[in-house]
Amino acid sequence: MLWVDKYRPKTLDQITVHQDVAQNLKKLVTEQDCPHLLFYGPSGSGKKTLVMALIRQMFGASADKVKVENKTWKVDAGARTIDIELTTLSSTNHVELTPSDAGFQDRYIVQEIIKEMAKNRPIDSKGKRGHKVLVLNDVDKLSREAQHSLRRTMEKYSSYCRLILCCNSSSRVTEAIRSRCLNVRINGPTEEQIVRVLEFIGKKEGLQLPSGFASRIAEKSNRSLRRAILSFETCRVQQYPFVSTQAIPPMDWEEYITEIASDIMKEQSPKRLFQVRGKIYELLVNCIPPEIILKRLLYELLKKLDAELKHDVCHWAAYYEHRMRLGQKAIFHIEAFVAKFMSIYKTFLISTFG
Amino acid sequence: MTKKENNLVLLSSDEEYCGGQSSSSKRRYRKTKSQPPLPRKSIRQAKKARVLGSRSCLQKDSRNVDEFNLFCEDFDQVFSTFKVSAGSGSICRNELWIDKYRPHSLEELAVHKKKVEEVKVWFEERLRTPKDASGNNVLVITGPAGVGKSATINAIASHLGARLCEWDTPTPVIWQEHLHNSSAGIQYTSKLDEFENFIGRMRKYGVIPSCFPVDSRQPVILLIDDLPLTSGKAALRRLQNCLHLYVQSTQVPTAIVITDCARAETTDLTVRYLEELQLCLENAGACKVAFNPITNNSIKKIISRICSQEQYNLAVEQIDAIAKSSGGDLRHAIMSLQLFCLKPSQICSSSSSAPESSKDEELPPTVVNDRFSFQFGRDETLSLFHALGKFLHNKRQSRNELLSDSEFSVQESLLRRPLNMDPPEKILCQAHGQARPIADFLHENVLDFMNEEAVDDACVVASYLGDADTLLSSYEGMLARHNDAENILHLAAASVAVRGVLFGNSHPLSSRWHAIRRPKLWQIEGSSLFNKKEMVKQRFIAYGGISLAHFSVIATDYVPALKWLGSSVSGDHENLRMLTEENTDFDLVNSGDQESHTSDEEIEDW
Numbered sequence: 001m002l003w004v005d006k007y008r009p010k011t012l013d014q015i016t017v018h019q020d021v022a023q024n025l026k027k028l029v030t031e032q033d034c035p036h037l038l039f040y041g042p043s044g045s046g047k048k049t050l051v052m053a054l055i056r057q058m059f060g061a062s063a064d065k066v067k068v069e070n071k072t073w074k075v076d077a078g079a080r081t082i083d084i085e086l087t088t089l090s091s092t093n094h095v096e097l098t099p100s101d102a103g104f105q106d107r108y109i110v111q112e113i114i115k116e117m118a119k120n121r122p123i124d125s126k127g128k129r130g131h132k133v134l135v136l137n138d139v140d141k142l143s144r145e146a147q148h149s150l151r152r153t154m155e156k157y158s159s160y161c162r163l164i165l166c167c168n169s170s171s172r173v174t175e176a177i178r179s180r181c182l183n184v185r186i187n188g189p190t191e192e193q194i195v196r197v198l199e200f201i202g203k204k205e206g207l208q209l210p211s212g213f214a215s216r217i218a219e220k221s222n223r224s225l226r227r228a229i230l231s232f233e234t235c236r237v238q239q240y241p242f243v244s245t246q247a248i249p250p251m252d253w254e255e256y257i258t259e260i261a262s263d264i265m266k267e268q269s270p271k272r273l274f275q276v277r278g279k280i281y282e283l284l285v286n287c288i289p290p291e292i293i294l295k296r297l298l299y300e301l302l303k304k305l306d307a308e309l310k311h312d313v314c315h316w317a318a319y320y321e322h323r324m325r326l327g328q329k330a331i332f333h334i335e336a337f338v339a340k341f342m343s344i345y346k347t348f349l350i351s352t353f354g
Numbered sequence: 355m356t357k358k359e360n361n362l363v364l365l366s367s368d369e370e371y372c373g374g375q376s377s378s379s380k381r382r383y384r385k386t387k388s389q390p391p392l393p394r395k396s397i398r399q400a401k402k403a404r405v406l407g408s409r410s411c412l413q414k415d416s417r418n419v420d421e422f423n424l425f426c427e428d429f430d431q432v433f434s435t436f437k438v439s440a441g442s443g444s445i446c447r448n449e450l451w452i453d454k455y456r457p458h459s460l461e462e463l464a465v466h467k468k469k470v471e472e473v474k475v476w477f478e479e480r481l482r483t484p485k486d487a488s489g490n491n492v493l494v495i496t497g498p499a500g501v502g503k504s505a506t507i508n509a510i511a512s513h514l515g516a517r518l519c520e521w522d523t524p525t526p527v528i529w530q531e532h533l534h535n536s537s538a539g540i541q542y543t544s545k546l547d548e549f550e551n552f553i554g555r556m557r558k559y560g561v562i563p564s565c566f567p568v569d570s571r572q573p574v575i576l577l578i579d580d581l582p583l584t585s586g587k588a589a590l591r592r593l594q595n596c597l598h599l600y601v602q603s604t605q606v607p608t609a610i611v612i613t614d615c616a617r618a619e620t621t622d623l624t625v626r627y628l629e630e631l632q633l634c635l636e637n638a639g640a641c642k643v644a645f646n647p648i649t650n651n652s653i654k655k656i657i658s659r660i661c662s663q664e665q666y667n668l669a670v671e672q673i674d675a676i677a678k679s680s681g682g683d684l685r686h687a688i689m690s691l692q693l694f695c696l697k698p699s700q701i702c703s704s705s706s707s708a709p710e711s712s713k714d715e716e717l718p719p720t721v722v723n724d725r726f727s728f729q730f731g732r733d734e735t736l737s738l739f740h741a742l743g744k745f746l747h748n749k750r751q752s753r754n755e756l757l758s759d760s761e762f763s764v765q766e767s768l769l770r771r772p773l774n775m776d777p778p779e780k781i782l783c784q785a786h787g788q789a790r791p792i793a794d795f796l797h798e799n800v801l802d803f804m805n806e807e808a809v810d811d812a813c814v815v816a817s818y819l820g821d822a823d824t825l826l827s828s829y830e831g832m833l834a835r836h837n838d839a840e841n842i843l844h845l846a847a848a849s850v851a852v853r854g855v856l857f858g859n860s861h862p863l864s865s866r867w868h869a870i871r872r873p874k875l876w877q878i879e880g881s882s883l884f885n886k887k888e889m890v891k892q893r894f895i896a897y898g899g900i901s902l903a904h905f906s907v908i909a910t911d912y913v914p915a916l917k918w919l920g921s922s923v924s925g926d927h928e929n930l931r932m933l934t935e936e937n938t939d940f941d942l943v944n945s946g947d948q949e950s951h952t953s954d955e956e957i958e959d960w
Contacts, residue, residue, distance in 0.1 A: 043907060044911070233915065234919055238918065270801045271801070285882050285885060287882055288909050331797075333823070339813035340813050340816075346809050347810075
């Protein structure tokens, strides 16, 4: 088992990074009055861990008995029925799902499937009907229509079930939903916090940590605890005992994007653009989300760029990122950005060096 | 009686078919109503029916013997009757000109001399040494509709003095009939069975002139004009087997006529089956002669000949227009001609006031011609790839025509020379282009057609394609599929994509041959989707489950780490990767599904 999973805190009490939040949640749950919750924060900050611990706090050990279902739902949408495939993870008391997986049909999930799930509530030992908890991931990736219907669902079934929403950015969740939930902001852990967690794991595993090594990993991790722990483990596999100057293995896809960036800087031509497209395809096949590709690419390009171009390039990156969200096929827009960059950069080169 | 029937043909071939059936032979008394499986066929039926009607009733009686019909084309006799009718054009106004002016000698054929010669020589050889079991007694003739494939065979048969036997396709049985028949105790045999029987008999015994009181020394040519329609692989396999056997063992010189359909026009399986059959026949050792569309000049010659015989005076331009609009289909050209000559004065006068359509630049822009071609022409179609080629090559008029008539003042950098083609929207329409595949194809291929230095162009094009993509997705999901708003949106998106490419690619490469690739994007999407699902599943198994992890997290964080770790868990991941990379022909779950398959196959021929 990976260390990330092995040392994931199981209960609210065990949580160290967001201790205050955990304690507040505990108090909230023990007082039996749990509102809808919206957790938001960057990736690797511990939202999921908190949610799972919270559910365990609410329902005890039964929350651990989960099953995964890949089910096709038949939804009546006016004249026709739509088949929606959705993976859900459920115990008797809670269901977890990612409605945005259904793409533009996400609103049906939000309306129909949640309704169905909310209908059959578990009965507790005293014969009282309990609440069912629905965990929705990636709420910020829901389409606007889906978010609207989610709002309705929340109101209608609030007596049957509680929603726990998770997302990275609350700004993409509509105001209406945010106001109906208790918003819990989960910050990314600070580097000191990451170092402390790493040291804790090191102690448990009986490892010698040279000074400064943990902080180097923390630095590289981009304030994502998950990534820090994963690279800590890879370091352990690569070389032990640790040396404080030891290389921290980079993510392969990040390397790859660095390569693409240097390709772009080297030559600006339609032919090169075509090669770049091939490499981006490679990334997309391996499920690297296009937004992350674009962001990382911009980051790599900016590193090597003359200061006076930075502003312009950032502007276009933002422009094409927006188009990408509006559009359907990410490659069109990533490529448009690369082409734009090439065009800008080439003009710059010509005007500077003639 | 038959004359009346022929009047109906003008209105609807369907009607004629039924009428022709009932009048021509009592054998088909039970099939009162039937649908023609192919329009081509019904015309043929009509032809036959008419010919029969104008002949003596002796042959009519002899026809109802078997399900295939051997008839001795007593061409001399027929020829003479036709001569008579042709001489007095005004009397036989009701006759179809296609039948009236059927070619009866080799000289009359509009088909290229060499082709005719080729076929003739082939038959001559076969007939000279008829009992030579060379196993090569089958000739496959292919070509578009209306180029005179059957006519050539007929003419050659009469030229060689051979008797022409034909496989006469049985009439399809509809369900009600079948019910009626089965209650009456008549067994249903499938058409394919019947064909198989026929072929088997022909293979074993040759043509049995049982019902013909004719000279048995007369050589025989078998003409199979309608291969049975097959649906499904099994039926196709049977037909293939039976034909294969036949090709290898028959002693009778046989011509099999197969009509090509333009592949782009249809995603129909039957067309593909026909092609497979053709291949199979060739593999079995059959000779193949491909007929090309008839040239404009030959069509014009024929039309003028008919005109002079019918004593109509058509302007050169009108003949030109008919020939041009026929697209190499002589039958169609003659039909158009007859229709045109019906009331020439009316059509001309009505069309002169009609608005001018923008077709046919090469023709002198007389209103009559434009209007005319508009009314009677076959709709031109383009293959998707043809259209894409046009867009990507971006042919423009030479520079000196620039600026002369531009009404708007545009910046120098935004000026483009006028396009050397129809408006892009029209081409799209002819190619049945759908916005999504068009955009994908353009995106995949446009970079190949750009100048090496033109990054700015690439940028403009990429941006426009991005716009098209955005347009395509804007209402995705909100509107039903058949909604008008979405249709318009798609049209707009296609237009933006195409015009963006045309505009952006301002320094196109000088035209040389480029392969047009199938968008790799489709494959990427498929395997990406597959990978996503697998990743989540693997992750869940590895973790023992309690929480779903999002694929992006897995892809960006877990997978690279697992790769470094090289643990047993990552072994699974590696396997997974191998698996997906092999799996290149992954089915698309996307909406463009069907499209992708057809074009995939098309591209190999491109």
